[in-house]
Amino acid sequence: MINWKVILNISKTHLLSRIKQSSIAALGVTFGIGTFIILVSFMTGLNGLLDGLILNRTPHVHIYNEIKPSEVQPLDLYDKIENSFKIVHSIKPKFTQAKIHNAIPLIEKLKNNPDVKGAIPQLKSQIFYISGSIELGGNLVGIDVLEEVRLFNFGDYIVKGSPEALNNYENGILIGAGVADKMSLDVGNTVQVSTVRGDLFPLKIVGIYQSGLADIDNIQSFATLKTVQKILGEPKNYFTDINVKLFDIENAVPMALEIENQFDLTAVDIKTANAQFETGTSIRNLITYAVSITLLIVAGFGIYNILNMLIYEKMNDIAILKATGFSGRDVKYIFISQAIIIGLVGGILGLILGYSISVVIDNLPFETEALPTIKTFPVNYNGWYYVIGITFAMISTFLAGYLPSKKAQKIDPVEIIRGQ
Amino acid sequence: MGNGIILEARNINKYFREPVLFHVLKEINFAIKHGEFVSIMGKSGCGKSTLLYILSTMDTDYDGELLLNDEMVTGRHHEELAKIRNKNIGFVFQFHYLLSEFTVLENVMLPAKKLGLKSLEEIEHDAMEKLILLDIQDQAKKLASRISGGQKQRVAIARALINDPAIIMGDEPTGNLDSHNSQNVMNIFKNLAEERNLSLLVVTHDHDFAENTDRIIEMGDGIILSQ
Numbered sequence: 001m002i003n004w005k006v007i008l009n010i011s012k013t014h015l016l017s018r019i020k021q022s023s024i025a026a027l028g029v030t031f032g033i034g035t036f037i038i039l040v041s042f043m044t045g046l047n048g049l050l051d052g053l054i055l056n057r058t059p060h061v062h063i064y065n066e067i068k069p070s071e072v073q074p075l076d077l078y079d080k081i082e083n084s085f086k087i088v089h090s091i092k093p094k095f096t097q098a099k100i101h102n103a104i105p106l107i108e109k110l111k112n113n114p115d116v117k118g119a120i121p122q123l124k125s126q127i128f129y130i131s132g133s134i135e136l137g138g139n140l141v142g143i144d145v146l147e148e149v150r151l152f153n154f155g156d157y158i159v160k161g162s163p164e165a166l167n168n169y170e171n172g173i174l175i176g177a178g179v180a181d182k183m184s185l186d187v188g189n190t191v192q193v194s195t196v197r198g199d200l201f202p203l204k205i206v207g208i209y210q211s212g213l214a215d216i217d218n219i220q221s222f223a224t225l226k227t228v229q230k231i232l233g234e235p236k237n238y239f240t241d242i243n244v245k246l247f248d249i250e251n252a253v254p255m256a257l258e259i260e261n262q263f264d265l266t267a268v269d270i271k272t273a274n275a276q277f278e279t280g281t282s283i284r285n286l287i288t289y290a291v292s293i294t295l296l297i298v299a300g301f302g303i304y305n306i307l308n309m310l311i312y313e314k315m316n317d318i319a320i321l322k323a324t325g326f327s328g329r330d331v332k333y334i335f336i337s338q339a340i341i342i343g344l345v346g347g348i349l350g351l352i353l354g355y356s357i358s359v360v361i362d363n364l365p366f367e368t369e370a371l372p373t374i375k376t377f378p379v380n381y382n383g384w385y386y387v388i389g390i391t392f393a394m395i396s397t398f399l400a401g402y403l404p405s406k407k408a409q410k411i412d413p414v415e416i417i418r419g420q
Numbered sequence: 421m422g423n424g425i426i427l428e429a430r431n432i433n434k435y436f437r438e439p440v441l442f443h444v445l446k447e448i449n450f451a452i453k454h455g456e457f458v459s460i461m462g463k464s465g466c467g468k469s470t471l472l473y474i475l476s477t478m479d480t481d482y483d484g485e486l487l488l489n490d491e492m493v494t495g496r497h498h499e500e501l502a503k504i505r506n507k508n509i510g511f512v513f514q515f516h517y518l519l520s521e522f523t524v525l526e527n528v529m530l531p532a533k534k535l536g537l538k539s540l541e542e543i544e545h546d547a548m549e550k551l552i553l554l555d556i557q558d559q560a561k562k563l564a565s566r567i568s569g570g571q572k573q574r575v576a577i578a579r580a581l582i583n584d585p586a587i588i589m590g591d592e593p594t595g596n597l598d599s600h601n602s603q604n605v606m607n608i609f610k611n612l613a614e615e616r617n618l619s620l621l622v623v624t625h626d627h628d629f630a631e632n633t634d635r636i637i638e639m640g641d642g643i644i645l646s647q
Contacts (some may be wrong), residue, residue: 003536007533323513325506325535328502
């Protein structure tokens, strides 16, 4: 039977009568937890931003026809020299059409797969932007714009105009920011494009696209699939790429393999394409947690130290409490409850501090050419970090309080009383 | 209380092991009756304080048997002993052991709060009553560190009384007080024994003090010389 009211009353008196020391101990926890929240929110916010920059607009599986030499040369098929040593010089890539054969049934099949969030075709073509006598080389990509917005956050990169406008105009184009700059074009203007074969087409600019990567913005523009098919003079089932987005990115590798084997196409999964990217993310996370845990451990040592001192100072009190009928366990709880109160108060203040500073960071202007949609520093307000923070505060203060409390429990009152 | 014996020690032996083996208490046998005021006298180092701490249940490292209210105390667990102390034994030490960060009233109330048998209001009322009995009610709201030595000792006695214990033990309760305050404490003890029929066991150096008690136990070199 433990009388918590009495014990908490004693710890309260202990804490309040030395409010300076108690506050310093609690502040240690506050700064530890506060820094953890700030670091983790900011770092994961930044990670999310960078992930978004690359991963969100990268298809999980990218299917296309690659120009490459045949792996099996005619010589390999000739069985009379099967076991001989063969050398073929000057192998040229095989001529294949850029078009994906039977693309529409393939897309249907992919869409029916329960793992697939969406599969959308693209049509890539080489064009020239014509401005007077100047011809600028570039790419025009035919897209299903609404699906691109839904699956690949395409809308984030349209800095002027709107992606939906593409569907409203017969011959609309979303032009790359670099191209628009060079040619002094703006939304509402018309741009002439010419195909490799020399056919000229006027397209109306309905929006400006800025990816943040200058190399892309200087050449890339987007139009509807229909427009690009018309420019190229190709039929409605002519697509060069299929981009697949999955519900779970982990399925990308097996799915890419399966598609390659089944359809004789090149399928690249996101992990292969962006392997170094994931490494960066996990290392940043690791650093965040390492720094935060170090801070909390330092705060824990602070509490340990202060409680230890407190117990030395309170030897007499402990002896009296024990002599008047408080058991060792009561005394232990008196000191542990002080540690827990310090941890709880410091931890909650830390969460508030962390949240406030996160809000401040979230509102600091952060404008960069590379990230057109970002106006302030990214911050991730995931509630789990707050749960982790307060849990860690409680655990570390409990451990820091446990050892000194255990000592207080074992103090022999006779020794103290005789020692006077 | 059956035969009227509150506290009984049977064949108590105690050794100090550090720095060398030393036989402090040898075959101690005695009993204290209900309402008896007993003092233990002896020279420094004869083991009288050691004996008191054994009798108080705080020291458990001894051979022999200790009975409180006819119940065997020896061999009980620490937690149980704490409960027994809380309920049955009141302490008064040579140095005024009060919790300095608490008020006088809180100091007196604390053992009763630990016992937890009464409501807070009742405990406060009882504590006030004990303070009035000892004539220090006007200091009740002061911090324990802010009152004089004689007052502290009276507060300690009030605290010892709060749970209406079976016995009050004192380790040189007047050792640190001037003659006026000593006399005062003596009178209080005397009154408690006579009017409230309390049992008291006091270790003392003070001959005047001891002569006022019902019985003197003389100790020397770890044995009882006379009782």
